[in-house]
Amino acid sequence: MGGYDARTEELAAGARAEMVRKISTEGAFTADPRWREPFARVPRHLFVPYYFVATPRGYERRWGESPDPRARERWVCGAYADEPLATRLRDGELLSSSSQPSLMARMLAALRVEDGDRVLEVGAGTGYNAALLAERLGDDDLVTSVELEPEIAESARAHLAAAGYRPVVVTGDGARGVPGRAPFDRIIATCALPTVPRAWLAQCRPGARVLLPLATGVLALTVRDAEHAEGRFLTTAAYFVPLRGQGRAEPADVCFAGLPRRAREQDTFRFLLALGRGALDPREAYALWGREEEPERERYGVTLAGDRGWAWLDDPEGLYAWPLP
Structure with a gap:
């Protein structure tokens, strides 16, 4: 494991220990302390041999082979900074990134992985998240990662191999899952989705847990069967690169006309607008948000039942509910 000069590896070890200390201090491992060790062992620098940093003149490329x-x-x-890293650009557009480590830790802890679980990761990215899963489970074959872009998938495989991990990385549309590797006990997406792909439910065992970024939040669903699932959002905000492929999210314009300036600046209000996209008028949403004392993300949830799917506030059968896309 490794491949860089001794000085670089020494710096990496120290930086990794400091990253884990900071993540732990923030409480990201509290829900499942077993994740501390994978973060301490998996070398993130092997998964980002280069990345891009935004500067006033555009993106600056940093790479490990610089002279x-x-x-x-x-x-x-x-x-090893607790920041997302841009790893793939095309014509100035961000295609892929390595997520913020503390957010990854919170999501993995919320996934509630148990020994022997079969896990599907949607969005291979650099391969770092798959490596953390493989390290935690101690069995590469329990982890499947799917990535739409062949070049990104191949790069993830190479990074994983360099770090000593060999989970199954599949090139394909993440919205369709990977039926050939099902059934899964856990599914985690590392890309933003416009709705919950129904194909995933059919590939889950009863009682499976599904975590996905949706509407700038992270939704945690419990799957009952191929047609039924329900769950709430985590407390944290989450901004990810959108899923590409059949289930990709299309940008939606929001009209703030007639709303106070404060509305467009409030994160929890913008979350409500994103969650009710196409079904909730912005003025109605603002009135609801005010009446309910500016609810945080954890008060919202999603229910899937047969052909129906709806988001809700506080209660799946309560007063405030609207259809999902």
């Missing part, structure tokens, strides 16, 4: 020792030091320290 400048100071540039290599900046690269390795940045690899």
